[in-house]
Amino acid sequence: MDGVGDRFQKETKYRPRSIGVQRLNWEAKPASFKSHEEALSIIPLPEPEPKQTNDLWQLLQDRRSRRTYDRKRPLSLGALSVLLWATQGVTAGHGETLFRTAPSAGALYPIETYLFARAIEDLETGIYHFRPEHFDLEYLCRGDCSPELTLAALGQNMVETAPVTFLWTALIERSKWKYEQRAYRYIYLDAGHIAENLYLAGEALGMGVCTIGAFFDDPVNALLGVDGKKEFILYMATVGHPRKGSHRRG
Numbered sequence: 550m551d552g553v554g555d556r557f558q559k560e561t562k563y564r565p566r567s568i569g570v571q572r573l574n575w576e577a578k579p580a581s582f583k584s585h586e587e588a589l590s591i592i593p594l595p596e597p598e599p600k601q602t603n604d605l606w607q608l609l610q611d612r613r614s615r616r617t618y619d620r621k622r623p624l625s626l627g628a629l630s631v632l633l634w635a636t637q638g639v640t641a642g643h644g645e646t647l648f649r650t651a652p653s654a655g656a657l658y659p660i661e662t663y664l665f666a667r668a669i670e671d672l673e674t675g676i677y678h679f680r681p682e683h684f685d686l687e688y689l690c691r692g693d694c695s696p697e698l699t700l701a702a703l704g705q706n707m708v709e710t711a712p713v714t715f716l717w718t719a720l721i722e723r724s725k726w727k728y729e730q731r732a733y734r735y736i737y738l739d740a741g742h743i744a745e746n747l748y749l750a751g752e753a754l755g756m757g758v759c760t761i762g763a764f765f766d767d768p769v770n771a772l773l774g775v776d777g778k779k780e781f782i783l784y785m786a787t788v789g790h791p792r793k794g795s796h797r798r799g
């Protein structure tokens with residue numbers, strides 16, 4: 550018997566007969582950007598300035614998922630700014646569309662970036678939301694939620710030791726507006742592109758990155774204050790300085 554995943558794959562297939570001519574209702578287009586009125590404060594990010602140029606081919610060769618971090622070594626705000634730019638930085642504009650470093654189906658950009666910042670220089674510990682259109686952070690929630698987040702990530706303790714955890718949600722209506730049920734395929738593809746950018750940028754900065762797909766959805770959604778239906782967690786990633794003696798090469 551087909552499971553829900555098999556049915557999903559079947560029912561979201563494009564077929565020549567099902568695709569037809571599509572008319573988009575521009576008046577109903579969901580907002581492209583999200584802000585939180587209740588944010589505690591707004592933190593402008595420093596200009597992203599990658600210090601060195603890296604050889605892309607070498608980065609691809611060296612990239613690994615790295616899970617052991619030097620828990621005493623915080624990340625600088627400058628490095629965080631480079632990582633955020635690499636994942637969702639705005640690189641060009643066309644009308645209201647702000648193109649990013651990572652591709653997105655239909656240039657609809659349904660992915661939002663949240664951070665749990667445990668040890669970032671000049672940032673209080675807590676949960677933040679990144680706004681690519683302003684290149685800043687909204688400070689959403691004070692305090693160290695690493696025990697709850699680690700538990701939600703099935704006890705994977707890299708969340709507890711990483712200076713920062715990226716949390717990517719999808720605002721599904723942004724993509725559904727055009728793609729309807731097929732949007733559920735595209736959000737995961739979008740998130741994959743973003744995550745690979747983080748892996749490569751982390752590698753370029755000499756940092757360790759590990760993506761996380763194994764987590765309990767509901768507690769993560771609750772931590773981020775999202776409803777789990779219109780907006781929900783898709784993917785996470787920890788970042789930190791690799792601990793001395795962990796398996797970083799080069």
Ligand SMILES: Cc1cc2nc3c(=O)[nH]c(=O)nc-3n(C[C@H](O)[C@H](O)[C@H](O)COP(=O)(O)O)c2cc1C
Binds near residue numbers: 614616759760763
């Ligand atoms: C969709 C996805 C989900 C993943 N989830 C986890 C995870 O929950 N925990 C973890 O330790 N690694 C996770 N990883 C990392 C993989 O284990 C890793 O990519 C794989 O072992 C290959 O190693 P490499 O990334 O070093 O090449 C995930 C990777 C992907 C692409």
